[in-house]
Amino acid sequence: MASSPLLSVPTELLLAVVEAIDDAASLRSFALTCKRARLLAEPVLYRAVLVTTGSQASCLAKALQQQQLPARAELVQVLDLRPEYGRDADVEALTPLIGAMTQLRTLSMESPFANYGYWDSSTIHGRWEALTQGYRALFLDAQCGAGLQKLESLTIHWSGDADRFWLLTEFKPILTLPALQSLTVSCAVLGDDLADALAAFAGTTPLTHLELVECFVSQKALTAVLALPRALRSCHLGIMRYHANPLDDYHQASPEQQLEALRQQRHSLQQLTWFDKAFAYDTDVRRVSTISGRGLHDFTELYTLTLDGASxxxxxxxxxxxxxxxxxxxxxxxxxxxxxxxxxxxxxxxxxxxxxxxxxxxxxxxxxxxxxxxxxxxxxxxxxxxxxxxxxxxxxxxxxxxxxxxxxxxxxxxxxxxxxxxxxxxxx
Structure with a gap:
């Protein structure tokens, strides 16, 4: 294969050919032919990775641990972890290696039982705890400057180990990742304790898109979180429409309190999606609520507003x-x-x-x-x-x-x- 006419063409042309191949099996076969083919194909093979089973996670972990240059972990730019419930275990085998993905730009993470009611199972508890320990260490290390320093987009659809909801407080460094521009989380609890230590980061983060889907959010937490971005452009406030309050010790932010917290970004907010339990269905919409302060009058950059539920x-x-x-x-x-x-x-x-x-x-x-x-x-x-x-x-x-x-x-x-x-x- 070393004398193949294909490998004799200029590198730029070979790169164009490799980029045009959308079949992973063919790319793997090409990468195994020789060192030059591997160097050309692996950056494409490992650029975007989807993991849906434990066996895939184990195989990927073994491949990333092989000692050869360039390090394969450094080739990963997009990682999508969506393990399916009921499939083989060992999803956690990959977790310790995420921190070595120094070029990672986009990370999506989903609980293997995010939409299944099996949190009370002792087997489930053990699996989820093993995963979250690795995730917790990953984000804590990121706060210390190791890994995830270039992460721009983070999506987390998790659940707790005994409930649908998970505590964002345990993963607080997520909110202050140095390059993070887009953050989406669902079924998270943002309680008062989350606000501790966030004040030092107010107005410093590059976050431009924040999406909270079916989250419990207290007034204090929401105020602290919305104070973090220098200039938030897009916000999706989906706060607890379908479920009861998971924490009796906290009070969920009222619509008026949400609006007041959002005012911190009135200078930059361009798009807003707003969920509200109190639908304006059966009354004259001109008399259903009392507006406090200046409402949205100071949101001079706001050009798109979505009301999910006719607030x-x-x-x-x-x-x-x-x-x-x-x-x-x-x-x-x-x-x-x-x-x-x-x-x-x-x-x-x-x-x-x-x-x-x-x-x-x-x-x-x-x-x-x-x-x-x-x-x-x-x-x-x-x-x-x-x-x-x-x-x-x-x-x-x-x-x-x-x-x-x-x-x-x-x-x-x-x-x-x-x-x-x-x-x-x-x-x-």
Whole structure:
């Protein structure tokens, strides 16, 4: 193979050929032919790695431990750890080697039983504890300057060892990784104790995207976490809609407290997704909540707002002088089957349609709004075809769209199905 015509071509061309091969088995075969082929193929083979079973983790760990240059661990830039429940064990075999992946940019981690109710099993407890010990050491080492120094994106979908929720306090260094720009966590508990020692990092982290999915968050913790980024651009506050409070000792931040904590990023926030348990379904949205302070008026950079659940606080804010002045797109996600579209669409009735802001009010308080998206997303499986089955509904939707269009607002209506898994699939 050393005298093969293929290996006689310039290195740049060989690299282009290797990059174009999307079959891992073929690349492995090529890498085994000679040293030059290995040096060309392995950076592509190890650049992005997906692990779904313990046997894959064990094989990868053995490969990374082989003593040869360049070190294979340093070739990994994307690592996706999503072990399947019920498959072979030994997922933890890979954990000690993550810290040696000095070029790692993106890391995704999922509990092997994140969506299974088996936390009380003693077998499960042992497996999860072995994994979390390794993860805990990994992030503590990162705080000391070893490993993960170039990590830019971190996604964690975990559970606890005896409950659906896990304590972010035990992994506090996650929040202050030196290069981290995007952080997504689900089913995490952010209690008051998390705020300890974070004050020293206020306004210093490069985080631009923060996503909390079905998390318990106290007011003190949320205030401390949102104080960390120098300039947060995107925030997803998905705080405990579907489950009871996992910690009786803490009080979950109220919508008003969440908004107050978020004000720390009003100078830079461009996109906000907001979950709220208190749906504005059965009342006039102009009178459902009292707005404290200036609301979103000082969020001059905010151009996209998604309300998942039609928050009464946020809807009230949008229909007042506290609205964000430069908002371009508003998306309202409702957990129903579109029955509100059966309401008449004359101007008098708009205010009585639960959860749909009247066009004239949006035009008045959101002068730069150009897009309004209504998304009907039932929590249970639902056939979206009936959304358009009624002729009267189609006619009213048409009239509704015409009324918005006359005020310079483009109305789009979507239907989407979402399951009960966490994290939930995003609504497109």
């Amino acid at each position: 009464p606080l946020l809807l009230s804010t949008l229909l007042s002088e506290c609205a964000p002045p430069n908002l371009d797109r508003l998306r309202v996600i409702r957990q129903d089957e579109g029955t509100i579209l059966d309401h008449p669409t004359d101007s008098v009735a708009y205010a009585r349609i639960p959860g749909i802001p009247p066009p004239i009010a949006l035009h008045q308080h959101l002068p730069k709004l150009r897009h309004l998206d209504l998304v009907f997303s039932p929590e249970e499986h639902y056939d979206i075809e009936p959304l358009w089955a009624k002729p009267d509904r189609r006619e009213r939707v048409k009239r509704l769209g015409e009324d918005y269009h006359a005020r310079g607002i483009h109305l789009a209506i979507f239907a989407a199905n979402r399951g009960s898994a966490f994290p939930a699939l995003p609504v497109r």
